[in-house]
Amino acid sequence: MTDATFPAAGASPDKSSLLVADERTRKRNAAERRFRAYGLGAILISIALLVILMFTILTGGIGSFRQTYVEIPVTLDAAQLDKSGNRDPEEIRKVLTLTYGKLIETALQKAITDNGITIDGLTAADVSNMISKEAPAELRNQVLANPELVGQTIDARLLSNGRVDGYYKGRVTMETAARDSNTSVAQLQLADALKDKNLLATEWNWSFLTKPDASDQRPEAAGVGVAILGSLYMMLVVLVLAVPIGVAASIYLEEFAPKNRLTDIIEVNISNLAAVPSIVFGILGLAAFINFAGLPQSAPIVGGLVLTLMTLPTIIIATRAALKAVPPSIRDAALGVGASKMQSVFHHVLPLAMPGILTGTIIGLAQALGETAPLLLIGMVAFVRNFPGAPPEGLFDPASALPVQVYNWTQRADPAFVERASGAIIVLLVFLLCMNLLAIFLRRKFERRW
Amino acid sequence: RDQIQVSGSSTVLPYSTIVAEAFGENTDFPTPVVESGGSSAGLKKFCEGVGENTIDIANASRPIKESEIEACKAAGVTDIMEVRIGYDGIVFASDISGNDFQFTASDWFNALAAQVVVDGKVVANPYTKWNQIRADLPDQDILAFVPGTKHGTREVFEEKVIHAGCKDSGAEEAFKAAMSEDDADGACMALRTDGKSVDIDGDYTETLARIQSAKHGIGVFGLSFYENNTDKLKVGTFAGVTPSTESIASGEYPVSRPLFFYVKKAHIGEIQGLKEFVEFFVSDEIAGPDGPLAAYGLVSDPQLADVQKAVADETVMAAN
Amino acid sequence: MNDMSKVERTVSQTDIKISARQAQVYYGDKHAIKDVDVDILDKTVTAFIGPSGCGKSTFLRCLNRMNDTIESCRVEGKITLDGEDIYDKRVDPVQLRAKVGMVFQKPNPFPKSIYDNVSYGPRIHGLARNRAELDEIVEQSLRGAALWNEVKDRLNEPGTGLSGGQQQRLCIARAVATQPEVLLMDEPCSALDPIATSQVEELIDQLRSQFSVVIVTHSMQQAARVSQKTAFFHLGNLVEYNDTDAIFTRPQDPRTESYISGRIG
Amino acid sequence: MNDMSKVERTVSQTDIKISARQAQVYYGDKHAIKDVDVDILDKTVTAFIGPSGCGKSTFLRCLNRMNDTIESCRVEGKITLDGEDIYDKRVDPVQLRAKVGMVFQKPNPFPKSIYDNVSYGPRIHGLARNRAELDEIVEQSLRGAALWNEVKDRLNEPGTGLSGGQQQRLCIARAVATQPEVLLMDEPCSALDPIATSQVEELIDQLRSQFSVVIVTHSMQQAARVSQKTAFFHLGNLVEYNDTDAIFTRPQDPRTESYISGRIG
């Protein structure tokens, strides 16, 4: 081996200065800078796009967290609400919202005259339209909850109609109102007059978060309460099922399964499942969970199961990649001190793979949270007014979901729903952030290089 | 299960939700759950069988088909009540700042058909501007947003506008002369694919958004959608008639279609409040010309009384 | 190799801890270990020597079935521990590895704290009844591996932040802490300075009173100092196996002779 | 340490390749290298010796700024290469590392073929004009690292499938192939048998004719054999730096003395 003569090539390494880069180094450094710039550019592009999207969402939706109310005294005329006069709740229950609507109309008329407001061209329809159709229902519920109120005059806080509300949010202007068959310039002038008298105000709107959906005629009353619960329930199911099952499946495939045809088939299968359009999972859910297993329609449990199946491939793919990336020497080290394969995986490999698993979880859950298509077929893209019960039974009650609410509202005719939809998107993103925060925190904890 | 379950057409959905909401408010029954997902999916679910796990009512923007009744029967869904709730008008509207249009069926045919007749010859549609079709139409590029082939509205549009225009303009004759009967029929309804006629698979909100980003576009809308957006849209007349609930109810404005829902009779009595809900739906206060549905744009059924009677009697569809 | 069988016969059957017969190892097509017959005695230090790449590590890894983890690796022949075939289907490799501990050639501490590195084995094997006992085991093991003084103030820092030689000693401590019956050490002192080396050798000597130790080393001196038996491998063959004295003073095989005489380190 | 300055003065300024002044290294709070002053000469082999954990690798990694990659690590003081401060902002660490090559303590072959491992450096530095030249460099480097015969038939197999010692030689070949001006070798022979060791030492000797070589070793003998200068580190301090002969025959510092006299390996 003494034949090793070294070095072979050019004997005189030119003593170039470190401070002066030679031609080749300059080129390489330029390449390096370009590479780095691409990277930074990629991040900046992503962040910029995020900012743009967030900006559109926020500007479009922040309005739904404020709502315009008319606050006037309403006389709950006993003659109309309790004809028999004995305050029997059963009797009062028979009075329909129509009657309450009339009471409100009278009250508003009275408020107008009492405050000496006069507006040219104001029609009776303008006045009665001023108040949301939801207001009588709310008033009725108030009375049913407390029959003592009958006969009294109460200070009612009444939702104003969506156009008036839109007027104070810039969505409706005098010009558009002139063309709009659902409002009129006179109505908006009335609103302004009421506002001057402090009878009308735009306030923080809790009911957007707590109230259920409302029909197309009452955009001002629509809320995401049921949807939040439905999404929450579904995410619970997904979290409880998809993450453990996904991780377990990945562990088996990556660490235990013999490497053969069968595992290849499973592997291809899983990546293929990721490519299955989400609506197909809806078809499966309808066939398997509703028609075959007999679970109820529109129930978060079914939604959760379908979303679980849909997220599994994402979690499995991410987890497997993360497990693969753990160096084998770690496994050897554990086995070498007499740990079982299972112990080496659970004690050492899994913690190291955790960041990847959590990323998969974040992305999988984000996808599950925002998905509408699979819910279409299992009846969750629905109009649901009643809140589901507490889990676990509540999982079987009808509920809607946040993306469903967004989807529905963007399809409605009344433009006020566009704002609601953006509001629901904000809620959805906040929801997502809350979910992710924990995962992100954990991920940072587990992140390390070796 | 406590609540009524309704599924089906997204055209019927708004009316259905308005009624469901009012029903929930004014009765002791829970608010019915109303799904959207299309007439097809709704009827399919409807025909899945009888029992707690199946829906009670299917909304449809078209009458149920023979084949669907068969499928229903095969799954044990036999006694089906058909309830017609009113009519949906179809209107043509453009951006509020645009030109005024007075359409006729032949204008639409000539603007959108794949093949038209020029000087007695069948040619691929050469028109690019409306005023090339008829001189008193505005000088504006042709661009129409028509419902995609998934929508029931498309069927009505093809039949009552394009096909009618085919006939009116005399193109049908020319087609029949130039090709076989079947082909002529097809040619009468085939729309051009050069981008002047754009299919919309989404909803009217999408059509509206497209008009706003292409101001010279003309969209096909439902009447109720237009009525909620009169500040953004300018409606065109059709055959000289301006669309409105009145002009449609009177039959002056021709482009409309009936809306239905179907009820499983077997569920009446089993599901609480089902009968009450159906009766509530077609009652005068709700579905009548002064009710909230009409206010929202539904053309009230002139024969509402017949419908109410059929519901009260629980009349099922004739089995055949 | 004739001499080998003689040696074997002088060893009473009960003293044999591990025995290999016709052991073959393949990496895919590559035949890395060929027909190795060897008996490793209880309470004895056995040294494996031989040029780099001759198969020492490979053979060592056979003895506690660590080769199972290399996919392309295939082991044939019969290897027994206390008379039981360790490649038998019924044998639980986990139990086997608990009995036959291992220090790897490349130090591979867990990315955990130093304390956790050492206490991991005792924990999973339940060697300590309580925290105090565990602390005791950790300290003893680290002391044994001559690392205690350097790390006693930083037991909670990650084991991966240690210097090369410290990591190596950490791995020794980790293996010792599990109290195996046989300890396989693949070049345990390669990154250690003379003083640390002598301390580890002292440890090995202590361990010998209870266990059997197999050590791979490139240092002839080390083999001579710590081992009672030496096996010389060459190109996958076990060329010679004998008492260490005999190997170094009267090697039987010319290959052994030339390897030993080329001694430098 | 007084002696040190004398030695320094005898060296003409141009001969100094690397010089460190008041070099300090911290890992977080830990002060790992304290006030090290040293001049490494051109065309000379310098050995760093000292107990495990004393800071040899740490200091070595300062010389080509490999410590930049460790987040918690902070270097202070002045280190120059050919009189230029390598921690200067204008210095491109890439160019620096091309000039100051490194063999790491733990062999870290790329998960690529053996050929690709060795040809990696020449490729990125454009040392070969064509494939034939590249082949030539790869062969020469592998021969120099005494690995050629063992791998010449499997150049396309992954470098990670080699034995520990083979990997170490592969890493040496890889570093040599880039033809640096200074070669830093962190225990390059720790996993090598005596014959391979002597071949690598021969290589180092050859390299000395053109380059400067710094070698960390635990083997006093090796230091004595290959180096002309020796630096003894202890607990982060450079205790003594002198001609190798002088260090081994007349150590000035009692710590050096006791370390050397405790020699075993």
Add this chain to the structure above:
Amino acid sequence: MPVTWTLLLVLALAVAGYYIGRSRVLSAAGGDSRRLHSRPSYYGWNIAMFTAVPTLFLIAIWSVLRPAGPTVLAVLALIVAAAGMAFALSRTNPDFRARNVVETFVRYLLILCSMIAIATTAGIVLSMLFETGNFFKQYPWQDFFFGTTWSPRFGGGSQLGILPLVWGTLYISFIALAVSIPIGLFAAIYLSEYASPRLRSWAKPAIEILAGIPTIVYGLFALITVGPMLRDYFAQPLGLGNSGSSVMTAGLVMGIMLIPFVSSLSDDIINAVPQSLRDGALGLGSTQSETVRKVVLPAALPGIVGAILLAASRAIGETMIVVLGAGAAAQMGLNPFEAMTTITVKIVSQLTGDTDFAAPETLVAFALGLTLFVITLGLNIVALYVVRKYREQYE
């Protein structure tokens, strides 16, 4: 409520079983855990598992099939739990190989979990096969697979050729990937190799939000902002038509959505490549970008390919962005500024439309679904093969 109670009761039993098992075996070993075959907790787990798992399965199956009331279930569940517990207890003694039993048990659970993927596939195929069969009874398969026109009609006489949809799917996905792969990969590289921990700690989650924004937002973004912009600044000046919706619009916007799929997953994988490899390359004088390109990326390749496949999968499965961005017109063309559509969109629209549910126009959705399934299966097999070929295993 009773089912909940049963559930809680069983879990309580399992917990109790855990402690009973532990203390039993410990006392049998005279308090010295070293005389046990396994760690005491394994004995506990053994009992807990035998108590809970079979019972949980029972409850799960029961709640689906509901053969009788919840009281019967409660009784049955308790019997099963008690039996499981008794069985496990009877085997508990210091020589019992509890760890092996527990691990075997867990192993079977793991296998079961991975079988869910298979079951899902089977379920999907089965739930579509029947209707697909119905479709092909009414519509010739040659026309479906080789037809170049897609124009469903209500009145029958539809032409349902899949080719324009396949083309649209591939074209849009290609553009989406052409956007997301470079951006995502560069972002991942920058985050894991260059970015400071602070930047990384907020930028990565921020980018992940892109994956969580509901697709309808992207759809509207495409429809209202991107579409008109591309039309006015590219398509019209270049004479490539004046369609507001185009393949390009949908592709670009979908690409944005897919960035985090590529970036976040790749970032984790790149981060997991051992530092020693980077050191090796840097020590040879390579620049950081050379290190990344030549050493780190190849080592992380399998994971990155997985991430890209996931992104591609999402691209293929996306509906909203395509509907609003690319339109609903099925056509084959090369002009990226023309409207096209994808298989998935048509699956959704045909399923949620107003057509007769037994007619080919609706049933075609199932045939489309199954065909897409087969197509992606083919692509995945190719991908697996490619990864196998180029995989570099470190250490």
